Amino acid sequence: EIVLTQSPDFQSVTPKEKVTITCRASQSIGSSLHWYQQKPDQSPKLLIKYASQSISGVPSRFSGSGSGTDFTLTINGLEAEDAAAYYCHQSSSLPLTFGGGTKVEIK
């Protein structure tokens, strides 16, 4: 099973600041890494697919990078509506797995 380790677990950020969340895979997964945003009491929403590919309708302040075992989600210019938990997810092999999540709070 591929284990995804996210850091940090929690981040309190001022609006307009840059947010960086990392996800490390226990073995190489190429670019088969996706990012989801989950707001309170909502289901997850796809933000970035295949490490860096943008999704239609997702604000351009969200971007992703990385390959192999190390990946990053960046939010350039945090907005109040970005308060949420963020999860990475790998589709390289079964069982499908998710990172433990990073909760982003707005100061």
Added chain:
Amino acid sequence: QVQLQESGPGLVRPSETLSLTCTVSGGSISSGSYYWSWIRQPAGKGLEWIGRIYTSGSTNYNPSLKSRVTISVDTSKNQFSLKLNSVTAADTAVYYCARWIAVAGTGYYFDYWGQGTLVTVSS
């Protein structure tokens, strides 16, 4: 616009079987290259993939739950279902159904999710 909706009992007794159904609307469950999955999330915790089914009936399960899980599909009703037997309090969670797209050139990931349903295991 594809929509998924979970339904089923919100309370299950320990040692009994948890049964949930996901109804798909806005598209046929039989069309295209999609797998239909179940994912759960205990309160305040992360996401755990339970398993998935293809329209052919082919299934894949998380090894951690495989001995207790059955996922089935009813194409005539545009639904797929989850059964988890011998439940304990550790199975208390929000259960989501989700569509997994598997299209060469597009990719393999979850694109649509249901709103989730809370299932509590308690006597």
